[in-house]
Each structure stands twice: as structure tokens, then as C-alpha cells.
Amino acid sequence: MKPLAQSPIAGEMQEKRRQDDYIIKEIVAENFNISHLSQERVETLTPDAHEAIEDKRGPTRPFTPVPPNTPISMTEQHQEKMSRRNSLSSDDEEILEESSTQLVPYKPISAEKRRAICSQIGLLFNYDCIEKATFRIMSTNDRPSRVADIVGDGNCLFRALAFYFAGSDIEYSRVRKCIVEFEAEHWNEFAALKDWSSEIWNDHMNHLLTDNTWGTEIELFAVAAMLSVDVWTYYDQRWICYRPRFRVQNGDIIRISVDDYRVGNNDGIYLLNEFNHFTPVLEPSNALLLMEGVDERIYDLVMNAKEGFMKPSYRLVSVISHLGHTSESGHYVCDVWCKKNRGWLLCDDESISSTSERKIRARKNVGYIYFYLNSELFDNKNA
Structure with missing residues (x-):
């Protein structure tokens, strides 16, 4: 893909780094590539971008969420068709298709690391909402046992992420802001995932700047790259992984190929995506995995014991x-x-x-x- 022109939405960004507690900084430096998640940024945008943002500062009201790149005049029926058509791409399914495993590792971000993320983003850490943090293996079809209730106002992805980090979705707008800024800084990388032109990308960003509008798979990839984690979503009765496609090191972009990636090496964020609505997973399930092939596994154990390969x-x-x-x-x-x-x-x-x-x-x-x-x-x- 040829390099794209400078994105009008991106502009120039200058950072004012927040002075955090030394211990928090050490945790962040060791585990995450999120030095760019400062709470305050000074953005230099083109006049068109300034005008777009000014238009979005007026009073907002609840409405039917519109997927990115959807014309405002499009009917709800057309929106639903577009949502189904653009819901998942082959890139989204890369990991499960190209890896030999059909098992899903449940390895959630620890409470300590989530506190560090909250400190960098500027979220108030309410409580540790992840009730089952013990590592386990799940079947690709194992549906989560319990999720948190999230308002369906079009901000559900950002609310779900905020809840996953902080135990509350109240400050979801800070999560949206950080994701938008990260995408704007590295827009070439994300546009290349969908083979989008700069015009299509700017349309995506214009929608993303609007409150009550849906997040997409691009935002899931952005979170994965921003935090160096795997984002797992349970969609259409199976788990799908959005892995980091690159990392930022000393200002340089280092791409991560599928050959360099190993399922289970990264910590994960786990979300349920049903009926176009995201909710954070509080408790996983591996019930199907335990039921699959139980008789065969028991038989193997008995035979191995009888033949001396393994003692009961x-x-x-x-x-x-x-x-x-x-x-x-x-x-x-x-x-x-x-x-x-x-x-x-x-x-x-x-x-x-x-x-x-x-x-x-x-x-x-x-x-x-x-x-x-x-x-x-x-x-x-x-x-």
C-alpha cells in the first residue's frame, strides 16, 4: 500500500506528561507502552478539523448509534446491513486461523496493571471488578459466565473498557479520548489494516469524535497496540482475538508479524459483543472445554496408567x-x-x-x- 497523505485529523500533538507516583511509573514502564496516554494534550489541527470539533461541542442527545462511514441520512435498516457486512474482516480472524490451536487463554490484566493504566489515563480506580483472574484455558465457543451491565448509548465499547480498567464506566470519555489520540498519531498503521484512503480515514475519525457513536474493530486494534495486550471479544458464539499489530519504541513504529506473535504471551482484555453491544467479562467459563472429549481423556489416562506411561x-x-x-x-x-x-x-x-x-x-x-x-x-x- 502506498503511503497516505497527512491526515487532517492527526495534525501535530504535543504532550504534557502527568507526574505520577514513582511506583506506578515503574509498573507502566515495565509492562506497557503507554507513555502517550497523558491526560492533557495540546493539539494543532487544521481549520477543517477545528470546525468539525466545534460542531460536536453542542448539546448531545441519545440517538441510534451510527457505524463509521455511514451517511447521516442512512436508515436504521441500512445501518444494520452495513454492520453485518463490515463486522469482521479476515484480519480480525488472523490469529485463530493461522495458529494451530483452537484453545483460548484466559489471562486478564492484573489489578496492579489496571491501576497503572487508570493512573495514566486519568481514571479513578474504583475496585477490582475481575472476579476470576486465575489463568485458565477455554474453548473458542465458551461463552462468558458473567458480564457487567453497560448502558447501550453508542458508547458501549468505551464504557466497557473503562469498566474493565476501573470498575466503573462513568469516565468512559477519557478512554475514548486516549484511543482517538492514539489512532490520530498512528493513523497510517490503522488505515492500512482496512486498506483505507485518507478520505475514508478522516470520515472514520469524524464519526469517532462524536459522542454516542459506535467503536469498531479499529478501536480494538488500537487498544491492543496502545497497551500491548490482546483484546478478546466473544462474538457470534466464538472468541476472536485482536492482537497488537505494532508497538511504539522510542518514537519508532515496530511492526509485529503473525510469525512473531504467540497466543497467550500477552495479558488480555475480555469483552462480550452481542447484539452490537459490548460488555466487560467479569467471569469466564470453560464449561464446553471440560465437556469436550471427557470420555476420551479419561480413557487415555486409564490406558496410560495401565501401560506404565503414567501412574494414577x-x-x-x-x-x-x-x-x-x-x-x-x-x-x-x-x-x-x-x-x-x-x-x-x-x-x-x-x-x-x-x-x-x-x-x-x-x-x-x-x-x-x-x-x-x-x-x-x-x-x-x-x-
Whole structure:
């Protein structure tokens, strides 16, 4: 793609860096490339851009969000068609298609790092909203268990991000502002993702400068590059990853190819995107992953153990069985493994007799309580 002309929206930007606590700066410097996220910026824009911004400073009112590049006169029906047509590109699906894995790592940004981001953006950190921060693996089709409620006013993407960082979406406008500024500074990189001309890009930015207008996949890529994180969205019943396509180092753009990228290396931001509405994921789910191939995995474990490739972790040592037609009637017996005699014993009230594992297994439908012992303890001669 040929280099594009200077974007009128970009202009020249001068930064006034915020004086943060030393510890916060160290965290940011170590984990993020967000030195550009100062709270105050002096922007030098062209007259046309100034006029566009002045037009947007008037009172705003709720309205149907309009996707970028949509003519103002376009009907809601046409908006919906365009949304479906432009919702996802092949670039968006690059990671899942070009990587051999069909598993999704759940590796959310830590509370410490989210505090650092809030400090740089100027958000008040309310509380740690991510309830399940433990690393886990999910299926590509595992839908999140719980998300936060976000107002559907067209700002849902920016509200969702603000909530993810700070535990509140009140200051979403600061998140929108930082993303807009980052895109304006590096507009060539983002325009190239969609093969957009400068005219189309300026139209995108004009819409982005308007409150109550949708964020797009470009903004997801911008957040990924801005924070050096993976942005995962659950869309159309599967997870899609927006990875950083470049990083800024000492003012230089260093592109990150798919060959240099590894799924799971970066921390992640996790969002649910349903019915054209973004919400932050508070609790993930890997229920489908656990259900997929359970029988096969159990079979493999048993066969590997039998063939000596892997020892079982636990050994069955006792079974309490209920013999009877109802829970209110019948009789309980107990089978116990006798380590001294290396055999099973049947305990039936005062009667104790030898039995076999085959007979015990035959009572599997009446098994009530099963007791297991760690294999190392089971094999310990002194135990």
C-alpha cells in the first residue's frame, strides 16, 4: 500500500506528561507502552478539523448509534446491513486461523496493571471488578459466565473498557479520548489494516469524535497496540482475538508479524459483543472445554496408567454402597481395601468377609460414597 497523505485529523500533538507516583511509573514502564496516554494534550489541527470539533461541542442527545462511514441520512435498516457486512474482516480472524490451536487463554490484566493504566489515563480506580483472574484455558465457543451491565448509548465499547480498567464506566470519555489520540498519531498503521484512503480515514475519525457513536474493530486494534495486550471479544458464539499489530519504541513504529506473535504471551482484555453491544467479562467459563472429549481423556489416562506411561494420582480404597429400592429403605455395606492382605474386604454389619474387585465393580449402580487415597501414600510401606 502506498503511503497516505497527512491526515487532517492527526495534525501535530504535543504532550504534557502527568507526574505520577514513582511506583506506578515503574509498573507502566515495565509492562506497557503507554507513555502517550497523558491526560492533557495540546493539539494543532487544521481549520477543517477545528470546525468539525466545534460542531460536536453542542448539546448531545441519545440517538441510534451510527457505524463509521455511514451517511447521516442512512436508515436504521441500512445501518444494520452495513454492520453485518463490515463486522469482521479476515484480519480480525488472523490469529485463530493461522495458529494451530483452537484453545483460548484466559489471562486478564492484573489489578496492579489496571491501576497503572487508570493512573495514566486519568481514571479513578474504583475496585477490582475481575472476579476470576486465575489463568485458565477455554474453548473458542465458551461463552462468558458473567458480564457487567453497560448502558447501550453508542458508547458501549468505551464504557466497557473503562469498566474493565476501573470498575466503573462513568469516565468512559477519557478512554475514548486516549484511543482517538492514539489512532490520530498512528493513523497510517490503522488505515492500512482496512486498506483505507485518507478520505475514508478522516470520515472514520469524524464519526469517532462524536459522542454516542459506535467503536469498531479499529478501536480494538488500537487498544491492543496502545497497551500491548490482546483484546478478546466473544462474538457470534466464538472468541476472536485482536492482537497488537505494532508497538511504539522510542518514537519508532515496530511492526509485529503473525510469525512473531504467540497466543497467550500477552495479558488480555475480555469483552462480550452481542447484539452490537459490548460488555466487560467479569467471569469466564470453560464449561464446553471440560465437556469436550471427557470420555476420551479419561480413557487415555486409564490406558496410560495401565501401560506404565503414567501412574494414577489416586487409588480407590473404600466404597459405601446402598442396597435397596429407595433411600428410605434398604441396607448399607462397605468394601475396604486391606493393604496387609492385598485384597478387598466386605463389611456387612458385624460380618467381614473377603470379596473381589470384580464384585465391587458390579455394584457400581448402588455406589453411594467413594474414598480415594493419594497413590504415594497408598504405596508407602510405612503408611
